[in-house]
Amino acid sequence: MLRSLGRSASKLPCYCQRRFFSSAKVVLNDASKISSKAFINNNEHYAVTTYSRPQIVLKKGQGPYLWDVEDKKYIDFSAGIAVTALGHSNPEVAKVMFEQANTLVHSSNLYHNLWTLQLSKLLVEKTKEFGGMHDASRVFLCNSGTEANEAALKFARKYGTTISKEKTEFITFETSFHGRTFGSLAVTPNPKYQAPFSPLVPGVSVAKPNDIASVEKLISDKTCGVIIEPIQGEGGVHPMDHDFLIALKKLCKDHKALLIYDEIQCGLGRSGKLWAHAKLPKEGHPDVLTMAKALGNGYPIGATMITEDVESVLKVGDHGTTFGGNPLGARIGCYVLSQIATKEFLSDVEKKSELFKVKLNELVEKFPEQIKEVRGEGLILGLECFENPTAVVEKARDLGLLVITAGGNVIRIVPALNIDDSVIIDGIQILEKAMKEVYAKN
Secondary structure, eight states, rough: HHHHHHHEEEEEEOHHOOOOOOOHHHHHHHHHHHHHHHHHHHHHHGGOOOOOOOOOOOOEEBEEHHHHEEOOEEEESSSSHHHHHBBBBBBHHHHHHHHHHHOSOOOOOTTTTTHHHHHHHHHHHHHHHHTTOEEEEEEEEESSHHHHHHHHHHHHHHHHHHTTTTOOOOEEEETTTSSSSHHHTOOOHHHHHHHHSSSSSSEEEEEEETHHHHOOOOOOOOOOEEEEEEEEEEETTEOHHHHHHHHHHHHHHTOEEEEEOTTTTTTTTTSSSSGGGGGGGGGGGGGGEEEGGGGGTTSSOEEEEEEHHHTTTTTTTTSSOTTTHHHHHHHHHHHHHHHHHHHHHHHHHHHHHHHHHHHHHHHHOOOTTTTEEEEEETTEEEEEESSSSSSHHHHHHHHTTTTTTTTTTEEEOOTTOOHHHHHHHHHHHHHHHHHHHHHHHE
């Protein structure tokens, strides 16, 4: 990566090269002289208290690997929480970033640029080509998943109030996660996240996933939108039943409410299809689709896709963003989508998923008293344990593997979509070793 940066920097004017290498040298010297613990102790008190992090400081990544400031190497089964789908420091993404950063980074949405509309068009076309949202029509570009969901909620509210001023309510689902801003937090029914910030946006009811009767009890002509993850991630890796989603769409249609699929984590190839809902017939497709995470491979970008029916109620000024759809992010999105939206790439994801499932089920057989089951689709997988798996996650990290947890005692596995088979096997071996060491003590 440093060599590639050097080659890129050599294209700069001489005075810029001097500044580039001088600045890089200072940063590298500082990083090489300090330990993770010392760096955290010297700087952590400047950060707002919002995260609980382990005592490691990461300094670089390449493909499925990360390194800390002590040069310890980690296999990464988390991919920045399902973000770096094409791997860390992907050289082609870096090339796109460099070229566009030297052309035009930002111009605001007061003007057209060469990439915003291209990404919107590509998202619509590839979605239809690969069996997703059959009546996809328009795209709103933003900067993150929670922003994409905020747009979806606003569009649903506008759609509803054009029918009736009282059509303002939403339905969400237990163990779901949709973001941390006020609207998306209101439809994330986790007391841990919601309680400190109540009262939240009113008019939100909570149904049970995969239980259509629970939705029937709540939905009414006052419902403007129903939001759901086709595969819940944060809540514990819970795929929704196909029959349930089809029935949910019919309920929404009967009550003239918009069905919103949040595919921020499970979309863009992670399920083995371009979109998780692409496994459904069109009768189960959404009216609104949200995405983010993998779309920028680490660069902040999100998007909200809608039908022409939803578009028909929107007017200039109904929504907006300063940074969303900037040329840099949009061009990166075009590249990432062009790599993921191919039959070969998606087929490889399915093959890697099968390898993971075989190896993870071997762990179930070896630790039947500690592991309940393996579930998930594609490369969004969960290993549900009978007890809190935090000790296993921490031991795995000590041994050189990064995995994360999810709700319900689940070890969540969301690696780069192009991870090599050999790295999968190496990572599972580390996970097994971690389990042996932790469970032996119990």
